[in-house]
Amino acid sequence: MVKLDETLTMLKDLTDAKSIPGDEREAREVMKNYVSPFADEVTTDNLGSLIAKKSGDENGPKIMVAGHLDEVGFMVTRIDDKGFVYFQTVGGWWSQVMLAQRVTVVTKKGDVTGVIGSKPPHILPPEARKKPVEIKDMFIDIGASSKEEAEEFGVKPGDSVVPYFDFTVMQNEKLLLAKAWDNRIGCAIAVEVLKQLKDEKHPNVVYGVGTVQEEVGLRGARTSAHKIQPDIAFAVDTGIAGDTPGVTDKDARGKMGDGPQIILYDASAVSHKGLRDLVVETADEKEIPYQYDALPGGGTDTGTIHITANGVPALSITIATRYIHTHAAMIHRDDFENAVKLIVEVIKKLDTDKVKDVTFN
Template identity: 65%
Template sequence: MTMFKELTEAAGAPGQEEEVRGIMRRYLEPLSDEILTDRLGSIIAKKTGSADGPKIMLAGHLDEIALMVTHVTSKGYIKFQPLGGWWSQVMLAQRVLVKTRKGDIVGVIGSKPPHVLAPEERNKVVQIKDMFIDIGASSADEAKEFGVRPGDPIIPICPFTVMKNEKFIMGKALDNRAGCALAVEVLKQLQDVQHPNVVFSGATVQEEVGLRGATTLPHVVEPDIFFALDVGIAGDTPGMTDDQMPNSKCGKGPLIVLYDYSMVPHKKLLDLVLDTAEEEGIPVQFESMPGGGTDAGKVHLYGKGVPSLSIGFATRYIHSHASIMHRDDFENAAKLLVAVIKKLDEKTFASLLNY
């Protein structure tokens, strides 16, 4: 849980992931042969089992949904640009951290008070363009003295919390620091295990703004197989129906993505993973989403094509300040990935490509 706390409380706006990358490097280096990066800042660790075996790449993503300073009003209020998919209803009155060159500044997201709104206005959703951030500055000049300038990242505030039922954990940026932690955990479990391949495990940048690190990092790794490590939508909260998310429940096993807007998974790789889960007695769940996507959406199109699959966890309240997931799902996802990696020798890889 120490790793989860460090990763989730770190700041990692898209394109400004250096704080998270530093934590990942510290955890990955003792577990790997070498650390590789691309020119955008993605990071991945290499661990050689059999140098002649296929290259297996696993990646979470370093970035989280965040905001960016665009300008400061004459009265010292910050106007901002969303970075990633924010829903306006989860934003108002939330605390944020403005990361400036002179240090961090706490602020709160505000809007026009409901007390002065006409009745018909109160029933309307406040649009993001009408919101602002109050940092306690009285003017644009004072905000500038504080160190604020356009381009500064703005990060949600939420302390990492192990809940009363200790199987549940809450924090910001579980999308996708949970995937980052899984990338580390898989390497940790492979330390004393023979595996007939070369494993590359780490995290990409700028997933939340267009899967950008997933476009560049494969040029460094040149993978044969790819697993995206990401979160999915939990269907076990009030208001969700079995028609919407029939299988995605916290604590009932890792999520296997059958379809999203960015990719249809490689069927033979999917079958290998499901057969392995059955053999190992690991429960799995399935997710199918008409919208959204993961890094697999880009990596599977690299070169001549990379058989890919997305594996993750049912997570409540993603793309907000605070999300909740279940520790059993994390542990079972690690167990499943390690079991699959142990199977992926040259012969098995060739069978996946036997069309």
């Protein structure tokens, strides 16, 4: 078993936290514990997004680095007479990755283990076996024999249901497997950026942000950006890794280990050209690897941040990730570390004159 260093321990604590949209308290507390030593103050907005402020020059530009706290999960909607739990997805799920997977129901009485089930294929007609089971036909088995027993366990409608998976360092120790990389890796990047700036002079005020409810509409990004009113913003998130069998460069170009992805375009935003140019120039200057990507669908917190107030020059920087929106996703540690290094180097350049230059470039 690999001994976890300080960084891996943080990544484990962040990904193990159970926090679906609308119930991000656990991940927020973990992020707060890790970021507080490097921040001048830590606050939240009224929706629950965490905002850690680190001042270099109090009169300098405001720079926002935002990852989102929430992960895709489920919510209890009802319990039947036999004690089986029915649920609503919270965030995007593909039905084929859900069946027979272990989950945790988060109740006021404590965590309850369950497994997602459906009719067994052995009793289905041949044609039905060929089709994916629809989410509406799934349920969660928590081992209760009745509705009353399930309620005694503490389960009730509205409870969060979270995928279960143990943080794992792969045999190749650069590869890390966990639930909720989308997007605890963005939160980890925000923490590490403030950590690396702790004893550095920087000509601005940096905000490391853990936003809420990204997976259901980029909601916390809207409220936290409204509170901060940033001059420049980076949304840090997971991206698509196209380095698995059957995926071509036309499908997805990202490769784990090739550096952070600079997102040119997605369904929520066109990246700001001036900021993009500065990031690429900095990466080339500091010999930090990077790769481009463009996504016709999906989006990140950039989508709402960039249209806050009079507009915010914003860019998404993502980590190529395999198997997002499942119980077990995979990233490359080098991509995480290079993303932190790149953002820190860019922030050091963002004084008032550079921000004006970027904004109107």
